[in-house]
Amino acid sequence: MYISDEYRASQQNAPAWYYILIWIGWVALTVAAYVVGKWLSDGVTSALLGNSATGRALSIEGNVQIAGLGGYAVAIVAGIVSGIVLGVAQGIVLLLLIKGSGAGEWLLATVVGRTVQWFIVYMVSMVMVGIVFDKEIPTVLLLLLILALTGALGGLALGYPQAQVFKRRANRSGVWLVANMIGPVVTALVVGMTLFVEAQNTMRDYTTLLAAVITAIATGFALLEILHHPLPAAEWQEALVWDKDEPEEEVPDTVLGSDLYSRKP
């Protein structure tokens, strides 16, 4: 019997509502952390850039202010702020599952990932300032591809360091990468379609929320998948065993409800 099968057998005692609770907690805290992180990062960006920002650039997430080289440094600071908020919020849920040291590891991975993600989004946004697209199908598809690739790279940037935290603890850490890419890619495609239809990003104030909701839901499911495929190093094996000591009720050996055919003692 494989260790995962053994675990699966043992976790039958863990009630479903417990997993649902983990999922709801994860989704709620992740969405809240994205929104609060954006709010704080916007504040930090405005404070650091002051009047040097010359406008708002097209971005698939957040409020990207057009600034010179200093803008890149500010993007890194904003990414760190946003990463700390997200890492702490998700770490609260994970504290029970991967203990204190794992949660600390998670916080560090999230700060690194979110900072790189912000930097990528900022870099692409800056390059796209003043870009011209022909309003024809091939170039519209090219725009959607550019935005989707930005989203995929951004999602990968956050998902990869986080997946490393799960790697020695679970078999399915790969799903974490995919789950983190879904939100930014879908948001990027929504932004692209809005640009095509409205000629401007009318979703600009809601992209963080949209990315947050999709990412939270997708990573919530990915988290459950990971919890169901632990490796021996996974700390949550203890946390998710429920009423293991309770003896199983004995089922009488009968044939169609009659015990006449039962085995002789």
Place this chain on the structure above:
Amino acid sequence: MRNSIIRGLTGSAVILLVALVFVLALLGYKALVPAQIERNTSNITRDEYAEAFAKWDSQNIGAYEVTIVDPKQEIRLRVDKRTDQLFLLSHTVLGLSESVDGLKVPLSGVTLRTFQPYTIDAIFDTIQQDVVNALSDPGLPADGVTTRYIDLHVAFDPTIGYPVHTTESLRTTLGSKEITWRTTSKDVEIKDFTVIP
């Protein structure tokens, strides 16, 4: 724990490098497509236009046949400047041939007004107006205002001087300035030109 942190940092560095390559590709695209500038553009000046028109005018061509192609239709006309008559020789709309009178009956009324703009002299008139528009300076727009700029591109025949290909694009940028969409407002090509003795 240490290994996972190192792996995470290494992976992030690789992702950042891939993003840099992606940004370089985007810069390559920007180099191929003209970037947004806050004014109209034209590949010809008023002098170059005047020079081409003078060359065409000095030919004193009395009659000619011309095939004009735009994205939707192909028109073949005979223009007789001596009698001031215009004949529609063939007309194809979206690949389907329309019936025409050919050399039997000259165009008149609404049909004449429809096809008159496709004579070389009329095309020259339009280009002259386009050059004036393209070279006019509307000044820098106010913040938050939608801007529309024209990009005019004209190629003249080096020998006779008639306009071989005229394209006009319109760049529209909404006040948010997040993206500029370019649409082709004119694309007229003279595919064939024959002087009728």
